[in-house]
Structures are given as structure tokens and as C-alpha cells.
Amino acid sequence: MDIFLNTIGAVNDKTRVEILHFIDKYKEVCVCDIENSFDMIQSRISRHLKILKDAGFLKVERRGRWAHYSIRTPLDEFRQSILKEINSLGIVLPILKKGCKSE
Numbered sequence: 414m415d416i417f418l419n420t421i422g423a424v425n426d427k428t429r430v431e432i433l434h435f436i437d438k439y440k441e442v443c444v445c446d447i448e449n450s451f452d453m454i455q456s457r458i459s460r461h462l463k464i465l466k467d468a469g470f471l472k473v474e475r476r477g478r479w480a481h482y483s484i485r486t487p488l489d490e491f492r493q494s495i496l497k498e499i500n501s502l503g504i505v506l507p508i509l510k511k512g513c514k515s516e
Contacts, residue, residue: 423468441483449512
């Protein structure tokens, strides 16, 4: 039950749904790219990413000082169905703005 509620709670926020859809669309993005594309401060982005990671949607790979996020694989059927539903919503995403300064 806790896993279910944690997963549902993670996607019960417009910004997190947009970030999740953004990562799914671009496959792998650096936290700095998300920060620049969504025009949000790093601490706010990191909080949203932590919630999505803890809910089982994301994997993170550190490269130097930057964290790169992608959709976790394999993804269970429940989370796959959530992603499929998010992809069908017609969300207008910001354009990917690369923003890392010297990886």
C-alpha cells in the first residue's frame, strides 16, 4: 500500500508530471538542463526529482558535478501505465535548453 501511495503522490503535482514527461521525451537530461528549460531554481528541481526517483520512476547517474536523469528500466506495469497516460495528455513542454557549464 505504501508503494502505491508514494507513486500516486509523486504524480499528484503538475510540475512533477511535466518533469517526468520531459525526461521521458528527451530520454536522458542533466539536472542543469531541467533547471534551464523549466526556469526554476536548482533546489526546487532537485526536490521534485528526488520525489520522482523515490517513487520508482527515475534513475540517476552522476557525471562529475552533474546528475543525469532518465526513466528507470525496467519499469513495472503500473508506472508504465502512468507514463503512457501522461504522454496522452497533450502537455506542452518547454524546449530543451542545454545549460551545463563544463561537464
